[in-house]
Amino acid sequence: MNVNISESIKILNLESSTQERLLSSNINTIEKLWMLNRLNLKMLNFTDSEIKDIIIKLQLIGISLNKKINNNDRIK
Secondary structure, three states: OEEOOOOEHHHHOOOHHHHHHHHHOOOOEHHHHHOOOHHHHHHOOOOHHHHHHHHHHHHHOOEOOOOOEOOOOEEO
């Protein structure tokens, strides 16, 4: 999957409540979300379950919160 990190977090198809909280925290692009880590998300009061969902959705597009990019995918 070709992913442009400047794309909206909406492409992740997160739960609406999770997405709304990210947007209200001015985290509106994949890049801004990618720059966070688990602790940052905890500090924004996301639950472990919500954080796991975010991590999984990012992994599905070839990105991890550990700043690793799947070499099989192309990040712009």
